[in-house]
Amino acid sequence: MTANTSQSDQAGAPDRAGTQTGDRPEPAEDAAVDLLEPAEGVPPLVEDAAALSDVAARLADGSGPVAVDAERASGYRYSARAYLVQLRREGAGSFLVDPIACGGDLSVLGDALRGVEWVLHAASQDLACLAEVGMRPDSLFDTELAGRLVGYPRVGLGPLTEHLLGVRLQKGHGAADWSRRPLPDDWLTYAALDVELLIELRDAVAADLERQEKTAWAEQEFEAVRLAPPPPPRAEPWRRTSGMHKVRRPAQLAVVRELWESRDELAAVRDVAPGRLLPDAAIVDAALREPAGREELVAMPVFRGRAQRRLGDRWWSAIARARALDRTQWPAAAAQPDGPPPAHRWSDKDPAAAARLAAARAALAGLSERTGTPVENLVTPDLVRRLCWSPPEPADTEAVAAALADLGARPWQAELAAPLLAEALTARPAPEQTPGDQPS
Missing domain, CATH: 3.30.420.10 (Ribonuclease H-like superfamily/Ribonuclease H)
Incomplete structure (x- = not known):
């Protein structure tokens, strides 16, 4: 096996019998x-x-x-x-x-x-x-x-x-x-x-x-x-380029996309890991620096190496294609979300959903403590977010269990978690305090 995944070191959690x-x-x-x-x-x-x-x-x-x-x-x-x-x-x-x-x-x-x-x-x-x-x-x-x-x-x-x-x-x-x-x-x-x-x-x-x-x-x-079936292909895999958070303008995003796709095509043909052809950092650097021509590109760090100079025409052609695009063909500034928005934005977008999520997380943390099984193995975090963002109607235990099953939870997970999550879905946001309500 090429890698072992492991949890961080922590004290043993109690099992279902109450032992460690x-x-x-x-x-x-x-x-x-x-x-x-x-x-x-x-x-x-x-x-x-x-x-x-x-x-x-x-x-x-x-x-x-x-x-x-x-x-x-x-x-x-x-x-x-x-x-x-x-x-x-x-x-x-x-x-x-x-x-x-x-x-x-x-x-x-x-x-x-x-x-x-x-x-x-x-x-x-x-x-x-x-x-x-x-x-x-x-x-x-x-x-x-x-x-x-x-x-x-x-x-x-x-x-x-x-x-x-x-x-x-x-x-x-x-x-x-x-x-x-x-x-x-x-x-x-x-x-x-x-x-x-x-x-x-x-x-x-x-x-x-x-x-x-x-x-x-x-x-x-x-x-x-x-x-488990193979995972579906990502809609915009180029957005996973390391360092993408630095690139904000759509025209620059177009450069990242074209360089990434050109690199990916060549990597597949040669059966070489993409990062060994051109590091992600070089793609981002080219998008941000906006070189005026091929020679300016190959004078940049990484691109000036002998292997990169041999591929200079390919990389410059990708940049040129991106720059020739009409602005209607530029990528959106952010990827279209697949599911709920990031949880840290819920308090502003939907306080009721934020309250449900907080209650669900607390309930599952308690279940994890009692069973000795990590929360993410009890119910995957993405599933919990989807359930709390769009709860079933009515949000009783039976409906929650059915929703969990539809989202891919196993029967044992639904049996354990559905009652707790049904209760969590009744949570409401705390009423906002007015200045007169502030403690003296």
Whole structure:
């Protein structure tokens, strides 16, 4: 996996039984064992059809869940394809598979694992690239997501393994360029270790889910992740250019858009991360400085580099196209909102909605404290904002539960949150004080 997402360190929260998630004995720091090599050694890299078929047969003959991981080249490549797939199953062993050398088709592995539970860490990061090579699970267990539901202070693979199993994993290659060939030996060791203890970790997390009566929650969450469709394309992805807040004039926004789209087109063709062709800061700088011509552009910082000078004609053409646009073709100063306005503006735009949101947040914070599950995993913040901005009529528990389901909440979330949110939707803004009402 290319990255581990984790929550900030915090004290363990109380679980549904009223105990602390931190009550599980945590291995002392000096008691953790460093795991530097897989117990059975680093498996050879699978790079041809014959070896791939052998792996499929051995996995099919194994027992229990299968640990699965994938390595991408985020930050180096435009695509999000898998450049290495790791698997481990009891009775079969561990395997490192090169999808590129195998022609980009690992469907024989997917077929061999039909009906088997797949164990991944932060599954939403890897499912798309696994599906691209023909691997789709019928059943899923996500140790990172399960850890969030339990309420562990940190849910990265390394911290969880150390906390629950007393083992420290090797670090250092998660953000590497996995498209590199040949893959260095120490990278392969790192990759094999990512699945070495994943089944044992799954069992430890599952035990805590059961202890906290959250197994059903987790099952619904896993299925939602497994069946989630690809996210829809963003309407104006260029607006996510870092530093965009500095660009205010529509004519300058047009320059950002044209440069971003020209860069994105070239990045896709070359399969290179866009920021490696032209940093976001350079796009914003070109929009703000408004160079008079190509030579002035390539004299600017970043653009004066040798690689950028070779692309100077491309970047200048993008700027020229933006400047040739009629003002009716300029981008709007701000993106059209998809949903409610930013919450910090609610007090001015709709005080009643602001009061509802404040009450909802307070109620969910209390629920989080009681269950030991982070608020964002109980009900996503965007869903809460949409509900509070446009509540159902009538806003009773049944209607709120139906609205939550329509917005994508799972049944367990609606069951827990609907009564609290229905009550929160009755909140009203405090009456404004007149000068005579001020305390002396």
